[in-house]
Amino acid sequence: MEYRIQELEAKWQSWWAEQGTYKVDLVPGRPKYYVLDMFPYPSGAGLHVGHPLGYIASDIFARFKRMEGYNVLHPMGFDAFGLPAEQYAIQTGVHPSDSTRDNIARYREQLRNLGFNYDWSREVNTSEPDYYKWTQWIFIQLFLHWYDQKLQKARPIQELAGHFQQNGTNNLTASFGEEMQFTAEEWRTMSNIRQEEVLMNYRLAYRRVSFVNWCEALGTVLANDEVKDGLSERGGFPVERRPMLQWSLRITAYAERLLHDMEELNWSDALKAMQRNWIGRSEGARIFFSISDSNHSLEVFTTRPDTIFGVTFMVVAPEHDLLPELTTPDQKEKVEAYLQYVNSRSERDRMSEVKQMTGVFTGSYVMHPFSGEQIPIWTAEYVLKDYGSGAIMAVPADDDRDLAFAEMAGLPVIDIIDRAEWPDAKREDKVGRMIHSDFLNGLLVSDAIQLVIDKLQEKAIGERKINYRLRDALFSRQRYWGEPFPIIFDKDGIPHPVQEEELPVTLPPLDNFKPTADGHSPLARARDWVELADGARRETDTMPGYAGSSWYFLRYMDADNPEAFVSREALEYWQDVDLYIGGTEHAVGHLMYSRFWHKFLFDLGYLPTNEPFRKLINQGMIQGVIESIYLLKEKVNGKHLFRCAGLAEADDVQKYIQIPVLIDYIKEYGTDSSYLDLESIKHFIDWRPEYRDAIFECAKGTYENGVFTPKGAENSPHLYTHSEVGKMSKSKYNVINPDDVVKVYGADCFRMYEMFLGPIEQSKPWDTKGIDGVSKFLKRFWTLFSHQDQWLVQQTGEPDRDSLRILHQTIQRVRDDINRFSINTCVSHFMICVNELKRLDCHHQEILEPLVRLLAPFAPHISEELWHLLGKESSVHHADYPEVIEAYLVADEVTYPVSVNGKRRAEMTVPTDTDQRRLEELALAMPEIGKWIDGLTIRKMIVVPGRMINIVAG
């Protein structure tokens, strides 16, 4: 029997599918285990070798858990709504649902090729109406609820209306957008429209005006990272910040729980730190400064109320609501000019440019609450509208930015903290004694903070407050390929949720996917769909990419249920995700939104758990090498000129641009000396015909119009390319498809090789240098069973003790390493085991049979084949995990390193049960040791049983 990889892998993949080997059902009484992968966006480029890294690890773990006796849920699906399909549709006219369907088919095939144990009967696709019906349903629930901070729980909006009816805003503990105060009487006399507006201020899904990066030329809203220097990254068109009425989700209501509940999760500290920083909780006070010559007051948030006597100016954000009112006629021109400047800058620009302070005086003043002094109000872009109250009290003596601003604007600085007693303290340490601070003088900072807040409270102009950096999530997109909102506006413009029976609200068919000229979603083109009876209209925005991915892990539990997003029965059994593996790029966004939705559904009583993912592992990225050649920016005699990397770098790289080359054409790809030869230049020209007439120059000569003119005796050019490590992406032409690797080496080999590359958390560029080692290992493993046409497995007699020891040692090591997700070292253990068994010429059934089971999670195909060749009928993947028999692990002898003063000088092999005193005697008696301790006094002997012996002499 030969090891025919391709044949054998295809055979078992079909068999597993026919047998439903990986299908799972609820089995009451059997312990569950849920292993989840972050589902992919099915892009046109197909799956590349980076995707499977995490999938292989989770596949191994899921199989391992199943063999240990767990009922394992291990599903896969597709995050199928998204911008690329829509852009492809705009370019080619292919409907996003068609391209998405094709891409998914390809992904599914590629995943199948790798032998993953997904239960495909549970596949989800976020772009299918059966799925997004429930995304819409969850949105409606968010719309119909508000958050009660006192009960720390979402509650139905009717209960809030009831509260208003009875008490107005008295004793209200709701999360809200803007602060409101009214009596029950006032509520009752409000118009219906006004009441709806008020309720909108409290709903968990609500509409508000948000500033977006609007690009007129592209007719669309851009994300922060799509904007560079006030211009769109694509095309370089101007971008302005424009207010738009859009849907948002009140994730801020859950800030405290999102922060607090993280403690119990089995996530890395680094990841928790990222989420913690994102939420950004800070304790401080809100203070109201009364504005001179006005009956308004200016609210600020500060973490340092103790520094109130150091305030020398106030700053409001350029978008602050009160700014127009604060601006005096003689400052109007300056303020407006400044606003125009600010508008041209994206949020990212405003945040990244630290050095240069800008801002203008508004002309108004506030009154200091204690000294009564007049303090000027400025506006400056370093104060952000969405953080705190959008205004600060500036204390240049104790804040670097305020100081920089004061220096720029020529404003005074008042020292208020004496740190003489804490010479090493920095500002952020919050220590010191107050000076120049009236009633605070001499107090410690911490005491002063409390005293100031108390005084402010007495005067009713301030209070303690906890502030979060976290902002509400913008939930509207002006796009086609996303979930439509299940919302209808009546003729008064009041939004109403669609009746549950009418869900899903499906996307209307369209053939033009461009946004409308006035910036509305392409859905606005579908007049018949938008316009309803009685002047009612549908919402035309769609939901963002993270809508469908915020709850998909729940749908897998009960993927086809038409009655509910998931049945109670399935939830009671599967509970939550035990292990979630995915990339760090989703560390904040996706995980935060999922946790928020999960908690919300928990509040409504739909879920039994309040956190979705118990344990999380971030896999590293497998990067690619981007290969490019240097093109001289200036044409030479009207022709393009490409130069070898060596020549261009010796010249001046600024004069060149880099043109990426499809890596298939590169010789010695991924090495320092990757290059193009004659043949590859021809390929390149066929691929990019616009460079047909270009000149290619390298040290060996020049290529032009199909002719190579050598400088010396060479007959081929050797055009060195520029190589850099980066993301694998279609646009860099460096995608490596796992199918190609599988075709040559087989899926088992590919899987084990990716694991063998190193720890899963680590990022590394793809390279196949070591893959032969893994391939050889699998072949050697096979030869333990069969060589040429001979079946070697021996069924009679007892295996020898050495073989048994090796087997059980391997079982123990592999099991322990899987448990700590050290999968790369598992592969090494297997290699060592096979090497040893080969050396011992062991072919015994009692050794090989458990070994097949042990290898099954890693190399499922070869294991299944050998398992059946051993005469088994059912799948190896349903077999029990092999057990370690401790008795076999004990070796008869141990080898001790013997050190003198910590340096290893000799080795000593003794029976395992040698006692400590005897070990000391033997070590001291060794001739190799004698010469090192000669003439010295033995001060101490250190013996670590089973590990080492150290003689301390001096």
Next chain:
RNA sequence: GCCGAAGUGGCGGAACUGGUAGACGCGCUGGACUCAAAAUCCAGUGUAAGCAAUUACGUGCGGGUUCGAGUCCCGCCUUCGGCACCA
């Protein structure tokens, strides 16, 4: 700038709680088989000196703790990833 992760042979990496640094694999060198090659098998392979036994040095750099440090502590350097001028 801040936060996070990491620096170990020619390369990927191993060393779980402080205990033989370099497991395992690639590559390389030599040998066996072969007309030859591939494949396979055997041996060697951190650096330097030495015929050798052996010795010295060696985990980014500089200190420290310890019988003993890749691992712990202090100070630096470099690379990668993330980001918030957060009041």
